[in-house]
Amino acid sequence: GAGVSQSPRYKVAKRGQDVALRCDPISGHVSLFWYQQALGQGPEFLTYFQNEAQLDKSGLPSDRFFAERPEGSVSTLKIQRTQQEDSAVYLCASSSGQGIYHEKLFFGSGTQLSVL
Amino acid sequence: KQEVTQIPAALSVPEGENLVLNCSFTDSAIYNLQWFRQDPGKGLTSLLLIQSSQREQTSGRLNASLDKSSGRSTLYIAASQPGDSATYLCAVNVEQYSGAGSYQLTFGKGTKLSVIP
Numbered sequence: 640g641a642g643v644s645q646s647p648r649y650k651v652a653k654r655g656q657d658v659a660l661r662c663d664p665i666s667g668h669v670s671l672f673w674y675q676q677a678l679g680q681g682p683e684f685l686t687y688f689q690n691e692a693q694l695d696k697s698g699l700p701s702d703r704f705f706a707e708r709p710e711g712s713v714s715t716l717k718i719q720r721t722q723q724e725d726s727a728v729y730l731c732a733s734s735s736g737q738g739i740y741h742e743k744l745f746f747g748s749g750t751q752l753s754v755l
Numbered sequence: 756k757q758e759v760t761q762i763p764a765a766l767s768v769p770e771g772e773n774l775v776l777n778c779s780f781t782d783s784a785i786y787n788l789q790w791f792r793q794d795p796g797k798g799l800t801s802l803l804l805i806q807s808s809q810r811e812q813t814s815g816r817l818n819a820s821l822d823k824s825s826g827r828s829t830l831y832i833a834a835s836q837p838g839d840s841a842t843y844l845c846a847v848n849v850e851q852y853s854g855a856g857s858y859q860l861t862f863g864k865g866t867k868l869s870v871i872p
Binding site: 643672679680681682683684687694695697698730732738739740741742743744745746747748749 | 759787797798799844848855856857858863864865
């Protein structure tokens with residue numbers, strides 16, 4: 640595709656609901672990252688995939704957060720039993736190279752999650 | 756734990772002025788450092804990436820420098836334009852014990868730049 644696509648663009652959830660956020664990386668990109676950006680803050684790392692393998696999930700804040708990339712392309716970030724503190728913009732990024740280099744990193748526009 | 760600080764948090768300048776944005780980091784063991792631009796409601800765009808062995812990188816009107824030992828980087832923007840208005844983020848890739856980079860970037864909170872016509 641032309642760029643990294645994320646959907647939905649906006650998501651409003653009631654506290655306790657489960658949500659699923661989708662990321663379509665640039666076609667052929669090996670590396671895929673998820674970041675969480677709270678209002679007025681810089682992005683914070685959540686997890687990293689190299690193809691379908693999740694090589695680093697140390698940034699996931701709790702076991703309510705789960706990410707997958709089963710076929711090495713599209714990725715889904717799932718949040719169970721959402722809490723108000725989960726309200727943030729969730730950013731996805733992809734690159735053609737290995738994740739440790741962070742070269743030519745392309746970000747999507749993000750999904751803004753609001754938990755009421 | 757690596758911490759990245761950006762000063763100032765916000766900056767307003769008249770069009771045509773040269774300006775410097777600052778970034779400092781607490782752990783000098785970095786693999787590389789990257790500057791990003793973020794426009795409202797949009798994702799991040801990579802501007803410049805400096806490897807730990809480099810002192811600076813240039814792209815058009817942008818010049819980024821790195822002083823690894825002192826834990827500082829600056830982004831210099833020459834002849835600023837209203838289209839430069841955005842939030843500029845600095846991000847550090849921490850070096851692992853193996854000497855390789857990590858999968859995580861550590862970001863500062865950003866500097867919000869407004870260029871007044």
